[in-house]
Each structure stands twice: as C-alpha cells, then as structure tokens.
Amino acid sequence: MTGQGATPAAPGSAAPAAAGEFGRIDRYLKPLAQGYPGAFGLTDDAGTVAVPAGMELVVTTDAMVAGVHFLPDDPPEDIAAKLLRVNLSDLAAKGAVPLAYSLVTALPRDCAEDWLARFCAGLGGDQQRYGIHLLGGDSVSTSGPVTLTVSALGLVPAGRMVRRAGARPGDLVFVTGTVGDAALALLRVLGREPAALPQAADWAPLVARLRRPEPRLAFAPALRDLASAGLDVSDGLVADLGHIAAVSGVAIEIRADRLPLSAAARTLLAAAPDLLATVLTGGDDYELAFTAPAAREAAVLAAGRACGVPVTGIGRVLAGAPAVTVLDASGAPLPLDRAGWQHF
Amino acid sequence: MTGQGATPAAPGSAAPAAAGEFGRIDRYLKPLAQGYPGAFGLTDDAGTVAVPAGMELVVTTDAMVAGVHFLPDDPPEDIAAKLLRVNLSDLAAKGAVPLAYSLVTALPRDCAEDWLARFCAGLGGDQQRYGIHLLGGDSVSTSGPVTLTVSALGLVPAGRMVRRAGARPGDLVFVTGTVGDAALALLRVLGREPAALPQAADWAPLVARLRRPEPRLAFAPALRDLASAGLDVSDGLVADLGHIAAVSGVAIEIRADRLPLSAAARTLLAAAPDLLATVLTGGDDYELAFTAPAAREAAVLAAGRACGVPVTGIGRVLAGAPAVTVLDASGAPLPLDRAGWQHF
Numbered sequence: 001m002t003g004q005g006a007t008p009a010a011p012g013s014a015a016p017a018a019a020g021e022f023g024r025i026d027r028y029l030k031p032l033a034q035g036y037p038g039a040f041g042l043t044d045d046a047g048t049v050a051v052p053a054g055m056e057l058v059v060t061t062d063a064m065v066a067g068v069h070f071l072p073d074d075p076p077e078d079i080a081a082k083l084l085r086v087n088l089s090d091l092a093a094k095g096a097v098p099l100a101y102s103l104v105t106a107l108p109r110d111c112a113e114d115w116l117a118r119f120c121a122g123l124g125g126d127q128q129r130y131g132i133h134l135l136g137g138d139s140v141s142t143s144g145p146v147t148l149t150v151s152a153l154g155l156v157p158a159g160r161m162v163r164r165a166g167a168r169p170g171d172l173v174f175v176t177g178t179v180g181d182a183a184l185a186l187l188r189v190l191g192r193e194p195a196a197l198p199q200a201a202d203w204a205p206l207v208a209r210l211r212r213p214e215p216r217l218a219f220a221p222a223l224r225d226l227a228s229a230g231l232d233v234s235d236g237l238v239a240d241l242g243h244i245a246a247v248s249g250v251a252i253e254i255r256a257d258r259l260p261l262s263a264a265a266r267t268l269l270a271a272a273p274d275l276l277a278t279v280l281t282g283g284d285d286y287e288l289a290f291t292a293p294a295a296r297e298a299a300v301l302a303a304g305r306a307c308g309v310p311v312t313g314i315g316r317v318l319a320g321a322p323a324v325t326v327l328d329a330s331g332a333p334l335p336l337d338r339a340g341w342q343h344f
Numbered sequence: 345m346t347g348q349g350a351t352p353a354a355p356g357s358a359a360p361a362a363a364g365e366f367g368r369i370d371r372y373l374k375p376l377a378q379g380y381p382g383a384f385g386l387t388d389d390a391g392t393v394a395v396p397a398g399m400e401l402v403v404t405t406d407a408m409v410a411g412v413h414f415l416p417d418d419p420p421e422d423i424a425a426k427l428l429r430v431n432l433s434d435l436a437a438k439g440a441v442p443l444a445y446s447l448v449t450a451l452p453r454d455c456a457e458d459w460l461a462r463f464c465a466g467l468g469g470d471q472q473r474y475g476i477h478l479l480g481g482d483s484v485s486t487s488g489p490v491t492l493t494v495s496a497l498g499l500v501p502a503g504r505m506v507r508r509a510g511a512r513p514g515d516l517v518f519v520t521g522t523v524g525d526a527a528l529a530l531l532r533v534l535g536r537e538p539a540a541l542p543q544a545a546d547w548a549p550l551v552a553r554l555r556r557p558e559p560r561l562a563f564a565p566a567l568r569d570l571a572s573a574g575l576d577v578s579d580g581l582v583a584d585l586g587h588i589a590a591v592s593g594v595a596i597e598i599r600a601d602r603l604p605l606s607a608a609a610r611t612l613l614a615a616a617p618d619l620l621a622t623v624l625t626g627g628d629d630y631e632l633a634f635t636a637p638a639a640r641e642a643a644v645l646a647a648g649r650a651c652g653v654p655v656t657g658i659g660r661v662l663a664g665a666p667a668v669t670v671l672d673a674s675g676a677p678l679p680l681d682r683a684g685w686q687h688f
Contacts, residue, residue, distance in 0.1 A: 038400075043591045044508050045575055046404035046438045048500070051395040056382075060390035061495070063448045063482045094390045104407045104448075104493050138407045144488010149448050151405070151495050156392070164388050231389055247387045 024113070025139060028120040029103075036100055036133030047136040049100065049153060056158045057099075059151060060090035066145035071189070076115050078211040079148070080122025086234065087152035088130055088215035089286040093232035095162040095224030096154030098130055098217065103137040106147040130217065156224065166229040167248035167291040173315040174300055176216050176288045178262040179237050183282020184275065185210035194272045201271070202264045213286035219311075222303035223290060230290030236281040238324050238336070240289055245322040248291075254315030256280070257329035277336055280326060291317050368457070369483060372464040373447070380444055380477030391480040393444065393497060400502045401443075403495060404434035410489035415533070420459050422555040423492070424466025430578065431496035432474055432559035433630040437576035439506040439568030440498030442474055442561065447481040450491040474561065504568055511573040511592035511635040517659035518644055520560050520632045522606040523581050527626020528619065529554035538616045545615070546608045553606075557630035563655075566647035567634060574634030580625040582668050582680070584633055589666040592635075598659030600624070601673035621680055624670060635661050 025042060033039035038048040051057050062083070066072045070079050084101065091098050103123075107116070127133060135153070185206035187193045216232075223230055229248055233240045237259075245252045256276060261269065269275050292300050297313065304311030326334045369386060377383035382392040395401050406427070410416045414423050428445065435442050447467075451460070471477060479497070529550035531537045560576075567574055573592055577584045581598075589596045600620060605613065613619050636644050641657065648655030670678045 045434050046402050048505050049401040057393040058390050061446050061482045063484045065486045090389050102405050138405045140407045142409045147491050149493050161392050
C-alpha cells in the first residue's frame with residue numbers, strides 16, 4: 001500500500017498531499033488489514049499469499065467508476081459492499097473460497113474524509129460477513145470521478161476452477177435465486193419505470209438487491225463439483241449465457257416461463273409484461289448461471305436445497321452456432337432485440 | 345477480463361459500448377495473455393495462479409492517473425512501460441521473481457483506438473523483455489482521465505519477502521544505480537529547470553530514465569539473501585528511507601557526498617548545487633534502497649558486480665527515533681526541508 005506518486009504538476013512537492021494520504025491509510029485502511037498476516041499491516045509496498053499444497057489461486061478484478069457503475073451520491077457503505085461483493089460473486093462463480101483482496105482507490109482531492117470513513121466502514125462490515133481481509137493496494141488522487149478497483153483472491157483445488165468453457169450439448173442450464181430484480185430496481189432509481197405500474201409495487205427489496213448483491217459463496221463447492229461451465233450474472237442473463245455459449249462453442253435455449261422471479265418482480269411483470277426484456281437483458285443480478293450434465297440434475301437441485309440456495313432449471317444446451325434463444329411458454333422464440341444479443 | 349458493467353445512465357443498453365469494448369479486448373489484450381495458461385485466453389472472468397511448493401506469492405499494485413503520474417500526451421508506449429516497470433520494481437525490491445500481472449484500464453469513451461493499440465504494444469514489448477504475461481483484469485470507461493492499474497504477482501521462497509521492517513542499528517545503507525535522474529528530468533519536462541544551467545547539458549538520458557525506469561530484477565535474489573530491509577525508490581530517496589526507518593523503528597544517516605550520480609546529473613549539480621535537494625527528495629528513480637548487516641558489506645558489493653548492477657554504500661542505520669538525516673562531506677547535517685521529511 002503506497003501513497004500518491006510523483007505529481008508532474010509539482011515536482012518534489014508531492015509530500016503534502018502524500019502525508020494526508022498516509023494519514024488516511026493509517027486511519028481507515030490499516031484496520032482492514034488486521035488479521036491477515038501477509039498484509040504486514042499495510043506497512044510494506046507488497047503483500048504475500050500462501051497457497052496450500054494441492055490448491056491454486058483464483059484472481060478476479062472488477063473496477064467501478066462513479067457515474068458508470070454507481071451513482072455519485074449512492075451511500076458510500078453501499079458502494080463498498082457492491083465493490084467487494086461483485087468480486088466475491090466472481091469467486092463464487094469460479095468455485096473458489098475467498099482469501100483476501102487488494103484495493104485501489106482513485107479519489108478526487110476534495111473527497112470528504114467522511115466519505116472515505118463510511119466507505120471503509122462498509123468494507124469492514126463485509127469483511128466480517130465474508131471472512132476476508134485487505135491485502136494491500138494503492139491510493140491515488142484523480143481529477144476525475146471516484147474510481148475503485150478490487151482484485152479478489154480465492155482458492156480452488158488445483159485445476160478445478162469453474163470456467164465459461166465446458167458446456168456440452170445435452171447439458172441443462174440453471175440459475176440461482178431470482179433474476180431481473182436489480183435491473184428493475186435500476187429503472188426505479190433512475191425514475192424510468194413504466195408509468196402504468198401499480199403505485200403499491202414494493203420496490204424496496206429490488207433496490208436492496210441492486211445496492212447489495214449477495215454473492216452465492218455457499219453454492220461454490222457444489223458448483224465446482226457439479227457444473228460443466230458457469231459464471232455470475234453481471235452483464236445480464238442473456239448476455240452472460242452468451243459468454244458461456246461463445247466460449248463453449250454451443251447454443252443455449254432457455255424458457256422465459258421458467259425464469260425464477262421474486263414476488264416483487266412478478267407483480268411488476270403482471271402490470272407491465274414488456275419488462276420481461278429488462279429481466280432477461282438487465283445486469284447486476286450476481287446470481288450464478290451454469291450448465292451441468294442432465295444426469296446431475298437431481299444432484300444440482302439437492303445441493304441447492306442443502307446449502308439454502310434456490311436453484312432453478314431454465315433451459316438446455318444444444319449443438320449449434322453460439323447463440324442464446326429465449327422461448328415463450330408455447331416454445332416459440334421471443335423476438336428480443338436488446339443487450340446481449342449483439343455479442344454474436 | 346470483463347467488459348463494461350451496468351451503466352446507470354442507460355439501463356439495459358450497455359451492450360453497444362460493451363460490444364466495442366469486447367472487440368478491443370479481443371484485438372489488443374488477448375494477445376498479451378498468450379503463453380500464460382492460467383489466463384484462459386481472457387475468455388473467463390478470472391485467472392488462476394499455481395504456486396510451487398515452498399514458494400509464496402508476492403502481490404503488489406500500482407495505479408497511474410493521467411495528469412498525476414504521467415502527462416496526458418506522453419507516448420502511450422512509455423506509459424505502458426512505466427506502468428509495468430514500477431510494479432516490477434516493487435517485485436524486485438521484495439526479492440520476488442515476476443510471474444504475471446492483471447491490468448485495469450479506465451479509459452475515456454473517446455479514447456482513440458490508436459492510443460490503446462500503442463499502449464498494448466508497449467505492454468507486449470515489456471512482457472517479452474521481462475518474461476511475464478497478462479493474467480486478467482477489467483476494462484471500464486470513465487468521464488475522467490485515463491486511469492491505469494497493474495497488480496503484479498511474483499514468487500519468493502515462503503516467508504522470505506524482503507520487507508521494510510528489519511533494519512537494525514549497525515546495518516549499512518545501500519542503493520543501486522544512480523539517484524536523482526528522474527527527478528531532474530521531470531524539472532526539464534515541465535520547463536522548470538534552473539535558468540543558470542549550461543545549454544550543453546545532456547538531458548536525454550535523464551528523460552529516458554523518467555519515462556522508462558529499469559526494474560532491478562537482476563539483483564532481487566541477492567537482495568533476498570543479503571538485505572535486512574528494502575524497497576524501491578519511488579517517493580524519493582529520503583522519503584523512502586524514511587519508510588524503512590519508520591517501519592523498522594530506527595534512525596538512518598546518509599552522506600550526500602556518497603550518493604551515486606550519473607554523469608549527466610553530476611554536470612547539472614556542478615552548475616546548480618541547489619539541485620541536490622531535488623536529487624535527495626525527488627521520486628521515480630526505481631532503484632533499490634536497502635539495508636544490510638555491516639558484516640555483509642563485501643558480499644553486497646560482490647553480488648552487485650556479479651549481476652551487473654552497481655551498488656553503492658551511502659550511509660548507516662543508528663538506534664534512535666525514526667528519522668533520516670543527510671550529512672554533507674564534513675559530516676554536518678544538511679538543512680533540507682522538503683518532501684520526505686514530514687513523513688515523521
């Protein structure tokens with residue numbers, strides 16, 4: 001963990017800002033590294049990671065930019081939770097157990113100390129929740145928007161990372177939890193929900209899912225044992241299944257009437273059926289989408305029950321050019337024409 | 345490696361930008377991951393790292409922001425080289441052998457494709473030079489300046505990372521190469537060099553050092569075997585020795601007349617002696633500064649000769665409150681009052 005580097009605008013005089021930066025590191029970041037010996041209390045410019053014999057490290061990195069991935073006035077605790085959880089979700093989708101993370105903050109020079117304090121409190125809360133620690137990182141200043149990067153490190157048995165590649169014709173397609181909640185919430189947050197919706201619609205649980213996704217870490221070991229391919233739903237269900245299709249070299253077919261929906265989403269879709277497109281193509285669900293051999297269907301569903309994670313079969317893998325087709329209840333293809341499709 | 349995430353300004357319509365982003369990843373980033381199996385050709389959202397028995401991973405992260413750490417119109421190849429090399433320098437300073445790196449680019453939406461092409465060409469050249477590969481990362485867009493982050497991963501024998509802690513009274517202080525070149529070059533680049541300097545001064549080698557620092561990887565094994573504490577000089581010689589002093593709980597005393605200077609720096613200092621302050625406190629040298637027991641002095645100097653890295657003894661470690669004192673040739677403390685001092 002280092003402070004600000006050389007400043008072209010002020011050669012040799014970077015220290016005043018750097019001193020403030022070091023003070024912030026001491027106050028807010030060092031406590032987040034306690035309990036992880038390889039972080040050396042953030043007193044060094046590197047950390048160490050020990051990998052037990054027979055295991056290997058999974059590394060995943062996600063960056064978030066104010067105005068692109070979150071709204072500048074979102075609560076800092078929620079931004080912290082989302083930053084960490086989208087990375088933990090990637091680890092879960094790869095079948096990995098979280099170990100530690102590094103953090104890079106690029107903050108405007110006038111960033112309020114209170115913002116950083118609340119952001120780090122959010123990180124601290126989630127560290128306890130998920131049993132991980134800060135390993136190191138960097139703190140820099142920027143003339144642009146708040147930019148936050150986390151690299152999360154996890155462990156899997158060597159050679160056992162769940163990949164996007166591996167889906168085969170005959171496999172079934174599954175998804176955990178419910179889909180579309182975050183994308184519906186985003187419409188609401190931006191004031192773009194259809195006018196026809198019932199006033200009584202309950203947006204709160206949807207917005208909570210947008211702001212604080214729940215990484216499906218509990219299902220990671222089952223995923224590793226049972227899935228042929230997998231990822232987490234961040235770009236949107238259709239787009240992300242499209243990634244599996246493209247890398248695995250298969251076609252994927254899902255049934256819209258089998259999509260697991262929350263009660264709140266179900267109410268909204270009853271009032272505005274066109275929102276199905278949002279459910280299918282909106283992002284930020286952070287559920288696990290995966291394929292598994294049909295012979296493992298019962299095992300997949302039983303594993304979900306065993307670890308308290310709902311799992312729903314939504315489709316199948318076919319031979320064919322990489323593509324994702326969505327069928328309605330009658331088996332007819334839906335004429336969707338939005339995000340995700342054009343990845344092919 | 346993922347594309348752009350959800351865009352609050354355009355729910356469900358992130359794909360057009362994302363498609364362009366995926367195209368750029370295919371064209372410019374995927375070739376950088378060839379040759380490293382754990383990158384899975386950047387087709388996945390995570391990479392794997394295998395750590396041989398008896399070794400552990402060193403993780404170091406450095407971010408660079410346009411206008412803060414480099415000038416917006418610096419050649420993209422040079423920005424790439426500096427980004428990678430400052431991280432490799434951290435690995436060298438920790439005694440680690442480079443293995444792979446992850447990259448996060450936050451680029452303005454109107455970033456020219458040619459810029460990215462040249463930036464990635466710069467990365468590719470340095471990957472060959474240093475024998476490392478791209479492991480993964482993230483690509484996002486920003487309304488702010490170009491922001492680049494590298495996490496470099498290296499290997500050390502377990503428990504053997506060279507730390508900032510460990511310097512003891514009686515140890516000697518060493519530095520590799522020459523110091524101050526980059527800080528002097530920065531004055532020139534910014535047009536702030538003293539007017540009295542000789543017109544014939546040769547700035548080219550100084551500017552080259554600023555733009556393309558040379559990580560002292562060749563000396564890393566010797567450092568691991570011989571040093572009691574160490575780091576690379578990025579914040580400035582005095583500031584960085586101050587980090588060692590603070591974390592080790594010792595005082596450090598160096599002699600200004602023993603500083604290793606390049607021929608170009610020597611010419612400039614002869615004409616403008618006040619530039620000594622720039623040499624002592626300016627950053628970006630990326631030489632290794634370290635302490636070692638006095639009994640190992642001959643071994644340290646021999647190791648430098650053996651691997652072709654100049655090493656110079658510049659001072660000693662004393663018992664006392666953490667501080668760095670610079671003495672002149674007569675042994676009197678220099679009244680420096682610039683960056684680095686106020687870290688205490």
